[in-house]
Amino acid sequence: MNQRIYNVLEYNKIKSMLNEQASSSLGKEKTNALKPSTDLEEIIKWQEQTDEAADVLRLKGHVPLGGIFDIKPSIKRAMIGGILNANECLDVASTIYGGRQLKSFIEAMEEPALPILRDLTAQIVSLNELERQIKSCIDDHGHVMDGASDKLRSIRTKIRTNESRVRDKLENFTRTKTKMLSDAIVTIRNDRYVLPVKQEYRGAIGGIVHDQSASGATLFMEPQAVVEINNQLQAARVDEKNEVERILRQLTERIAEDQGFLYQNVEALGQIDFMFARAKLAKVMRASKPKMNDQGIIKMKQARHPLITDEEVVPNDVELGENYTSIVITGPNTGGKTVTLKMVGLCTLMAQSGLQVPALDGCEMAVFSNVFADIGDEQSIEQSLSTFSSHMTNIVKILEQVDYQTLVLFDELGAGTDPQEGAALAMAILDEVVQRGARIIATTHYPELKAYGYNREGVTNASVEFDVETLKPTYRLLIGVPGRSNAFEISRRLGLRSSIIETAKSHIGTDSKSVENMIASLEDSRRGAERDYEEAEITLQKAEDLRNDLQRQWDQFEQKREELYKKAEEKAEKAIQKAREEAETIVAELRTMKNEASLKEHEWIEARKLLDEAQPSLAKKKTEKESKVNQTKQLQPGDEVRLLTLDQKGTIIEKVNAKEYQVQVGIMKIKAKQKDLQFVKREEPLIEKPMATVKGSAYHVKTELDLRGERFEDALIQVEKYVDDALLAGYSSVSIIHGKGTGALRKGVQDFAKRHSRISDYRVGGMNEGGSGVTIFEFR
CATH class of the missing domain: 1.10.1420 (MutS, DNA mismatch repair protein; Chain A, domain 3)
Structure with missing residues (x-):
């Protein structure tokens, strides 16, 4: 791209704004050298750099880039044997410190990932010793301190x-x-x-x-x-000067030793400063990251010219390159046609320079090998060229270079000559550029070009809106609607008599009237569609707000209900615990008094078992997963179930077929489908723990109890229950296997035997019975 396009589209003003955002001379050097790239991969990399820096600014609001200087000239002088002055040495120390601060800042960020910035900061070497030596000799004002030697x-x-x-x-x-x-x-x-x-x-x-x-x-x-x-x-004083010179020479030699690391640091810091300068400019412009492509597709929503203030700029939607490759814009003077032209061209150059564009998120920009523009009155007095000749000279140069990878911007194409010939020439030029596959945006006054977009494939009309009521342009771009003449309406509002206006209308051909009526109809339809869209947006937003409000209230209700359930369950559990403690106290008293009350051992055991079974179970809310498990559990005769259709409990009698069961509900027998049955419980033929099982009227229990590996307290509880089961089974003696170990469990078992009223005697097992690892209980 040549320098002329930069001047025409005012790209250099963007570079000046970017230069102001750089924090150091290193960053300013890179902004001054910035030019648009034509390499898609390179541009995407630049955009990712800018976006990463923008993420940091969005999260942190700032970045520590102070105290960084361009010390490359000082490093070079140090390498060739020169002596740096105190301020130059101080700049080196300050740059080392600034690099370390920036590196710590980036490393401390947990989110987002920041791969580019982390890679750059990883290249920054913390030369702490060199920094310490310099600052121990030179103060913050660049004065060599007394303590330097x-x-x-x-x-x-x-x-x-x-x-x-x-x-x-x-x-x-x-x-x-x-x-x-x-x-x-x-x-x-x-x-x-x-x-x-x-x-x-x-x-x-x-x-x-x-x-x-x-x-x-x-x-x-x-x-x-x-x-x-x-x-x-x-x-x-001469001695002082010589000593200061010696100290500075020593520091310079030390700087020369680390010249490789210092150059590396400076390059990384300059690149980071350049990244954040682009991000700061994007923040000022309220710009967004464009998605780049090489298919010539441009899509911008609410795009703004970056050099027009927010108070004056009018955002517009621009699309090019997908459904059509050329746009012909018609409309009145000072209506914003040229501004739109320049905006598209300037945003293209910005995007290809790694800068974000002032448009809404989701914009898409194309990479062009060249951007050509013929904009404004470039009449050359020195060359004695007319306005038309000046434009045609420029257009001829453009036609020599244009191809499918170029963006061409024509302002007032064919102007400055006979209207009929100018319009014909404009259409011929457009046909030539369209045929070569270039992307084109052209502005014109010629009414003949209004029909151009309808007769050519890949070309669409557009116009800038004009408010007849206020007699002022609105600067809004209307894609798909050609501009129409407003001369009659404007004249009427300015006071021209109706008779004159009607006479003027009679001189216009039927075709022109039809075109004007069609354009007017298109504009009215567009305005109506925009109003309907805005109303639909408002209605949709209200519906979304209402849905969110209902969801929030429902969540609060669910949370409150769960809290009430929990409080009720806690209250019930406390009551049950209290009742159980009281019952345990009564049982303990009964056990103490059982000899006096002539209460039989098995009756006491049965009473305790009934007490355990009498504890009510809390109807806790089942999770969805538990409910599904209960419903799909394989049902068997005797299972207690809930009949969901009647909300009643019943018992499975038999399985009728693969999907139906016969259920006893009260005095009724009902056939029910499996999906309508919810499993409740199943009576297991076991008593708490499978030490003793009931078969007929007799208890069956092993004659030995193995306690090895059990905790002391749990073991004694098992011994107590086992002795009760053995007494019910009618055994005269049993073996308790506790192992040898430390002897604590053996002592606990034997102490239990001493206290139990039904154990007449106990002894250590014999040689064939397990020795000291077993204790034998003898019952009365």
């Missing part, structure tokens, strides 16, 4: 001492020799302390004359009494 501290102490001595001696002169002095002050000439002595007292003071006033009446003299001290002071 012991020798420098000693020299500066000597300088301050000599300065104090000189001033003391000279101030004594100002007090005692006042009449000999032009002014009672101590001043400096040629880096030496002197006094302003009147000409006539030169001999009385004595010493060296360093300067005199313009009139010659005052001599600036260094009295002989301070000459030696001044000499010592000058010598100390």
